[in-house]
Structure formats: C-alpha cells, structure tokens
Amino acid sequence: MKAKKLVGKLHLWLGLASGLVVFIVSLTGAIFVFQDEIRDLTEPWRKVEAPARAAPLLPSRLQAAALARYPEVARQETWVTYFGPGRSATVFFTTKDGARTQVYLNPYTAQVLHEHDLRTHFFSIVQEIHMTLLLPEAVAKWVVGGSVLIFVVMLLTGLVLWWPKRRQERKQRFTIKWGARWRRINYDLHNVLGFYAASIGLVLALTGLFMLFPWLLTSIAYVANGGQTYPQDLITAKVDTLQPATAAPTPLSDVVYQTVRRRSPQAQMILLGPTGAGKEPAYCWTYQQALHYYHRDDYAFHPVSGQELQASFHATKSAGTKLTDMNYDIHTGQILGLGGKIVAFLASLISASLPVTGTIIWWGRRNKAKKPRKLQAA
Template structure:
C-alpha cells in the first residue's frame, strides 16, 4: 500500500520587501545604462590625477634656470611672442597675445591666445631673456585630450557634458542603492566577513562579487564626494544649492563675470610703460614676487585689465582675480567669487571655491591625489564587476525541482 511521504516542518522563506525589490531593480538597470560612461569618466580621472607631476618630467620647457635679474615685462614678452607666432601680422586683429602668466620662480612665462584653427595656444618663454622655448596647441596635449574625455566623452561640449553629468548623477543614486543592498541583515561573523572582507582564495565568481561589494563600501564616501564635486561643473543648481545650504540661505555670487573700465571716454595715453606693465609691477611688489601672477590684456577700449594671483602651486582655490581701469589704473571691485581674496570670503565662498581641488584630491597634497586616484580606480572597476555579476546570474541555469518519491509499505 502506498503512503504519502511524512510531512516535515518547512520554514517559509521570507521574500524581499517592496522597497528592496525596487532598490535592487534600480541598482541593476541604472548600472547597466550608465556603466560604460562611469567607466570612461573614472578611468580618465585616474589618468589625469597626476597630470602636474607627470608633465613636470615630460615637459622640461616649463622650467628655466633662476637668474639674478628681473623678469621682462608683460608687454615685452607679449611683443616677442607675437613676433614669433605671427611675424609681419603681429599686433593686427586676430594676431594678438591675450595674456601673459608668470607661474613662479624657476618656471617659464606663458603667453596665451586663441587661434581659430588650433584653439588655445601657449607660448613658453624664458622670463629673463624672452627666448621662446616652446609653442604648443593645448588641444593636442595628451592630458588635455584625457580631460576632454573626462568632461565631454570626446563629443561636442553641448552633447557630451550633459551625458557625463546625468551619468554621474545616476552613479550617486547607484552608491545609495548599493549601500542598501550591501547592508548586512545581522552582525553574525559570517555576514561580517562577507560584507567587510574579500575572500581571495574563493572562486573567481566569489572574488568578483566581493570586489564589487566590499571595495564599493570602503570607497563609498570618497566616491560620493568626487561625484558631487564633479556634477558641480555641469549642473548650475549644484553649486547654488551647496552655497545656499552652507551660507544659511544666501544666493551665490557668479563664478565668472566681466567688468568694464569706468572711464572709457578718456583716450589712451602714450607712456613709457603700458598700463598692463604698471599693474604687473605694482602687484609684483605687493606679492613680493611669490606665487603665480597672470596679466590679461585689455583688448577693447571698454575692457578692464584683469590680474590673477595664486599663492599656491598645486591648488586653485586661493586664486584672486583683481580688475583695474585701463586708463586710470584705479582698481575696480568685481562681483564674482574670485574677485576677493580667499581669506576675505565667507565659509560658503571658501567651500565652493575649493570644489575643484577637492574633486581632484589636490586639497590634501600628494596624499590626497593618491587617495583620489585609488577611489577613481575602484569607481572604474564597479561597472565591470557589476556587469560580470549580472551576466553570471543571467546565464545561470535554474535548478530542477526534486521529485518526491512515494514509499511502499
């Protein structure tokens, strides 16, 4: 006589909550949609992390031997660079140097202008003798190409930058949904080891899973900071929101702006020194010939002279841009974030100004750059390891259900 198999107590497996189901679905499909973009942006960020350090070795024309004599004035270097680049057309419309920068002791001066065909041009000169050391189209520089990929995916700016920004915003959502998925259900030793340690001696599938989850957790905060400071450059509402929160509800001043000379009716006077040379001489003494000083030449009759000073070599947040009337040399107070010194800014001003240096890790010196590099490297790996996890589950064959056998009495 056949009898049914004895009943055994079976513990019903509790399914995922609706919240976890939606969270996991978002993590999967948002990751698949943005993965390749996140990989490109992260890997180019890794390459660009040590741009200054590598360029200082591969581009020796950036440096000169220090000499016991004064620098040539901006107008003198401007004239030399124009003759070198434009020949007989020097000084004519479209053949004019726009600015001269003195990057600091032991470094070559840089005369810059924009060319319709080659783009932004940089002419490196010995600031003591005026010798032209190198003329370079910035768009052909290796790190510039990497940076364009990082910002625009090598697409036109109006197309590529929104794609990068939205992909980065999606990445921020992925960090949050990933944390929800990672969070251990309890703190038993097995779960703790699974959440915080990589089991290197396990199968490739398990190691890949651990690399995605464990490394993702350890770099979560740093990746979040890098991502937020990254979309700062693409979404206008991001810096405005950060400033509004940090300032207690105040409106952020513009980051860039143009000021005009307020005495445009006064004709230009012929003098021994140009207005730009006078401003440069004044500021050089004021800043004791330290740091980087750049002079932007007035191109139109209504333009003001712009002078930018940065006391730091490796960071940009202390950069201070001052404006001067081109006729009277009277200082004009600008209205942007950078038209006052870093020390004079509010806490919100300082935070927004530090965004770029936080993004690249320069705010923490070489250690900060190394940390930013490692975090970016992990961020680049997450779409890869995540795709492998998804692909493995997709190809996994469902297990056949066991058939209960009847017992014969």
C-alpha cells in the same frame, strides 16, 4: 516588492545605463590626477633656473616673444601665466586656424623654450575626454552630468545593498575572499571596494558636478554661509562705457601685472586674462601657491585705462566663497597634497572598475537564471 529588492532593480538598471560613461570619466580622471608630477618629469621646459634677486619680465615682453611667429594674433587676445619661482611662464592663444597654442618661455629672459598645440597634447586630450567625451559642449554637459548624477545615486543605493542583514555577515562585507572562485572574487571586488571608495567617490562626483553646473556651486556656497548673503561676494565689476577713458601709458597687461604684484606680494602664481579694449573688464587672478587654485585673490580692471575696478582678497571672502574656490583642488585631491592625490587616484580607479565588475555580476546571474529552463526543455 520589498524595498531592498526595489533598490537593487534601481541600482542595476541605472548602472547599465550609465556604466560606460562612468568608466571613461573615472579612468581619465585617474590618469589626470598626477598630470603635473608626470609632466614635470617628462617636460623639462616647465622648469627654469631662477637668477638670484631677479624679477620676472613684464607680460608685454613675454607676449612679444611668444607671438613672433604668429603676427595675426593680437597681444590683447592672449592669456599669460606666471607659475612662480623656478618655473617657466606661458602665453596661451588661439591661432587663425583654431589651434589652441601654449608657448613656454623663460620668465627672466623671454627665451621661447617650447610650444605645442593643445589639440594634440596627451593630457589636454585626457582632460577633454574627462569633461566632454569629445562631444559638443551643449550635449556633453548633459550626457556627462547626467551620468555622474546617476553615479551618485548608484553609490547611495550601493551602500543600501551592501549593508548586511545579520551581524555575522559584517566581516565578509569588509574583506575580499581571495581563495574563492573568480565569480565570488569579482562579487567581493564590486561590493567591498565599492564600500571603501564610496565616500571619496561621492566627493569626486559632486565636485565634478559643481564644475558642470555652476549654480550647484552657488547653492553650496549659500548653504556653507548658513543661508546668509555677503555683499562683497555678489559685486560684479562693470565698465562704464559712457565715461571717456584715457588709455594706459604702457601696455595694459603690464599695468595689470604691476598692480597685482604690489597688491598680492605673496602670490606665487599669476594668471592674466585677455586685455582687449571693449565693454568687459580685464581680469587677473593670483594664487598663493603654484599649481594650487584654492588661495586666490581676484581682480578686475578697466580695459582701456587699466584702473582697478574691483579686488576680492582671499582673507575677506566668506566661508562659502572660499569653499567654491577650493572645488578644483578637492576634485583632484591636491587639497591634501600628495596623499590626497593618491586617495583620489585609487578612488577613481575603483570607480572605473565598478561598472565592469557590476556588469559581470549581472551577466552571470542572467545566464544562471536561464540554465534551468534549458534543462527543463531538454
């Protein structure tokens, strides 16, 4: 069997095996790309008027206001996010009945603007389908991850099949023959659009795999660093439980917030993790630009005293670590702004169409191959 024919068989059967998952993951990815823009238009509580020279309230004030209706939830178990000037802050927690709840507040007055159960929120459902297909996490990791890995192989084998044998065939491989019969148009949609979207689709698929399998992301960072290791990137904050610690005089979330405000004054967005007392540090992340996750400073604090245990600033991170921090923004296209999101959206739509057009091609050839046998029998 010739090599190209073998590649074609591999392309066919891998596509049939993974097509449905690739279609769902790609379509939900396309929907999710513009979720921030759509939500800013449809959810007025995401924005507030920022008073002149007014500083946001401390996290403890926001936590108290958000949890007024949920006395069973401890403040130490919440996530607090400041999204920057002109945007509301949020307090996230899980209720006793398992409802993942997000409360939006005015960060300057602590007024509750809106709250919703993320289990029924449209974009939360879209994101969950995109990442897990609503399957248990242990199963979804391999079903989605395996299908996306197959999709990477599909893109590479598709390029091999697309490559024209003769020079005169090259022009038709770059254009869709719209005046032809629908089967030919479908064939061109699969081949031509697949070629144009292959490079972007490959980037989207790989960055998605990096989220599912963090060890892949660690490997990419190692390669990006030229095989070198940087000690500052490998340090993990630890709490010395043998040493007695004096509790912070003010709520721990306030201590953390005030420290990172002072240490990262240019940060617009601040995410504070749970600060419950225990063996694990309390973590906080600051981002230079709201709704962008690339330029990030990382902090770890003692869960009782609020003492800073570790700080990792964007400027001092290695090239590999900066690349890993960039992974989400690359995956959604927002690393290049609105233009990047449009490219990611179109590439995701084309990726969703490839299993459909490919299945139609296979079905047409399969039925075409059966016709001579029927005629011969007649």
